[in-house]
Amino acid sequence: MHPALFFIFGGIALAGAINLLVQRAPIYSALSLVAVMGALAVLFLLLGAEFIAFIQIIVYAGAIMVLFVFVIMLLNADVPEPTRRSKVAQAIGYPVMALLLVELAGFFAAAFGATPVRTGGYLVQVAAVGQALFHExxxxxxxxxxxxxxxxxxxxxxxxxxxxxxxxxxxxxxxxxxxxxxxxxxxxxxxxxxxxxxxxxxxxxxxxxxxxxxxxxxxx
Amino acid sequence: MSMPTGIFILISLIKCAIALFVLLTLVAYIQLAERKIVAHIQSRVGPNRVGPYGFLQPAADAIKFILKEEVTPAAAHKLLYLMAPMISVVVALVAISVVPIGGTFHLFGYPTQFQIADINIGLLFLLGVMSLGVYGIVLAGWSSNSKYSFLGSLRGGSQMVSYELALGLALIGPVMIAGSLDLRQIVQAQSHIWYIIPEFVAFCIYLTAAFAETNRIPFDLPEAEGELGAGYHTEYSSMKFAMFFLAEYVNMVTVSCVATLVFLGGWHGPVFGPPQLQLWLPVFWFCLKVGFFLFLYIWVRGTLPRFRYDQLMAFGWKFLVPLALANVLITGVVLSVMK
Structure with missing residues (x-):
């Protein structure tokens, strides 16, 4: 059950992130970011971090993204202004991004190796989060x-x-x-x-x- | 959990169906009660044509809503226009799923609760889901592509975001005393004393913020009919309008339930008699307390005028939020001294 949920909501998060980049109207980008936040909250839940999951929803989806949507609406940012697509940025940007991704992948592989992540079956208590934040x-x-x-x-x-x-x-x-x-x-x-x-x-x-x-x- | 998954799903589905049925009927009749009570406050009679004393009025209203023509403004953003009422209703209905209304009973030989989903951080779940409700209002106003709708939704959005803060901070005091975010444990911690007594200030803040959060008089600026037509749902007709309506009343029920659970001791009350009665009496006490809050909503609507918008914002940020913060501080100090 847990792997299935992981792939479903991981997929939603990825699809939302891609949609965010592809959409022309900023309002749809903002709303797909809300979907990403929701999917990430479910992933936190799968890792047993209930508190973080709901704080993620309250703070990001419920407050910060509302402000984003607000600003987009107030500016009436409906039609984006097309910029001159810079050839230089494309030529440098994509390779640099690929390099960064490889670097990151290497870092995570070195840090965590091939140990599988355990989903479900355990729960982080709210008190533990408090201990970590206010002591450690x-x-x-x-x-x-x-x-x-x-x-x-x-x-x-x-x-x-x-x-x-x-x-x-x-x-x-x-x-x-x-x-x-x-x-x-x-x-x-x-x-x-x-x-x-x-x-x-x-x-x-x-x-x-x-x-x-x-x-x-x-x-x- | 020892019960098999199949049974668990079956029981949950039964509970969902019952909750949905009860909630929707309740909303229809709150609306009738509102019209009746406000009518009496204003020395009128209220609806009395459909059925005895107008008791079938909600059915007539429902038929009317369904049969009305659905109009979509030509300049509306179609997808968001369609999604906004759905978001409002879904969010409102999801929130009620973590509200416990009584003790434990047996169904198909398995113990289960008067609650759809018993989760550890029920209160946080409620706040999280309620904080998403603002999208319904904001998107409705924006996607309608109309001035009045847009202004209504801006008012609604900023009002809800502002008062959510006071609402959440007011709930922290009781949570600190109970030492849990689990709604059941918060209720159980109140078996000696209801939190309305030690946390009276928090109760007042919560109540005020809850009125603003549900966009009810005296904080119904988002749909101030004198200035904005009907606010964010001006351009909505037929069932789409009914969905906003439904969401508003379900939200009223939800915040009343939370007030009951956190401040009025939930289902605590005198319990006596045979086992069956002992099972249902707590549920009765819970419903009675929620009913009191719903009556309060209607009573206030018939009594108070509306705030001005800058007054509303100044009141929220300069009075309620600092007061709620002070309350958290004092609660913390008292708790650590008593320890």
Whole structure:
């Protein structure tokens, strides 16, 4: 039963990954990435890591990919802009990728040899994951979380600074409606107040008039 | 598990069929109850034409839904437009499968539970599946290719992602006390005291976030009919609309079940009498508690006005999330002191 499940969901993960690259519309690429995440969660389950499997779904499929889908929708990234296909990139890219894959395969073969992976029959308890995170790997864990914090702070700072330069929204409005969706949208370079006019609905303030006027043009 | 695989599959299928039947009937009648209760709150009579006291109204509604013409907007993204209501319904129905509603009983001579899937991390499974529900709403709005739908789905998406955080954090307190993510063990840990007493703040946060998570008044901005037509499902008709409707009410049942399991002691209650009664009384207590939450939903709908969108977001991020975090911290400190 377990090998069959492994091949089914491994296959789904691979098919999703290939579909992600092949699809023209970004929204379908994002959704196939969701499918990949789901299939990976099942593979984690097969390895007995229940907790990781569902965290994978909650965090990646349920939160991060939702934000991706959101941004794709807000930018209305429906038709991709064709770029000039670089011959040099193709000539160098494929061989380098092949080399990397061979290297990786060699590394894994050296590290794990031919020992088969055991699927099913054992279960990683949630407490064990906690022990590993907060005892064994406490320092890397905390450092990673600080890294995330820095990233978030930086994004908010960049968004706030650009807003001031554009003079789009006065400080009062921003504090008033300073919600993460807004910061997120602007960090990912949505024009200022593209959401503000209709979605966020800041309290009517005369200063923010120009921004609203511009938002009209950006609506779908 | 000592029972043969065949029997296990058979029992699971029987349980699924019963759960599906009960759930769909329940949803139809919650909807009738909602119309009746809101009518009485507003000094009206409510539906009373179909059958005695309007009791057959859900059947009439169902027939109407099925017979209505299905309209697909010409500019819609067909595949996603079709998938969105399916995602909503499937996600809503899958979530209910890990909810235990009573103790253990015997079927075909094998012990089994009042629960479809008894898994170790039921609560996490529930949160995971519920977090996927947002795709139904977001894709519905986007694929409809209409302004109102799109704005509704953006509101819905950001609202659900925001309140999911408060919802999950509120549940951490009880999980810390119970020391388990298994819904059965959480209920069993409450045999002395229901967690609503030590975790009252978490209960309030959970309840608020649950209303937002299911897009119900006072947080029903995604389908604010005064501004958005009908929000993300504006362009949906007939059974496709009914599927969103169904998903919303099943989600209401699910979050009510979780509130009952985690805060109100699940199926705990006075148990007495002959063995058969002792088996079914816990189920009755569980249903009674869930019924209380469902009534609360309807009551609130008939009573409260709607939030403004920026108020909703500010309330979620600046009040509920910090409060939930503080609650986790305090719970942790108290637990380690008591240890």
């Amino acid at each position: 790997f406490l320092l890397p864990f905390e450092v990673t979380s600080v890294l995330f914090l820095v990233g978030v702070t930086g994004a908010v700072l960049l968004a706030a600074r650009r807003e001031e330069r554009h003079g789009a929204a006065p400080r009062a409005t921003r504090v008033h409606a300073g919600v993460p969706t807004r910061a997120m949208a602007e960090a990912l370079s949505v024009p200022p107040n593209a959401m503000g006019g209709a979605v966020i609905e800041p309290a009517p303030q005369p200063e923010s008039e120009p921004a609203h006027a511009r938002a009209q043009g950006d609506g779908r």
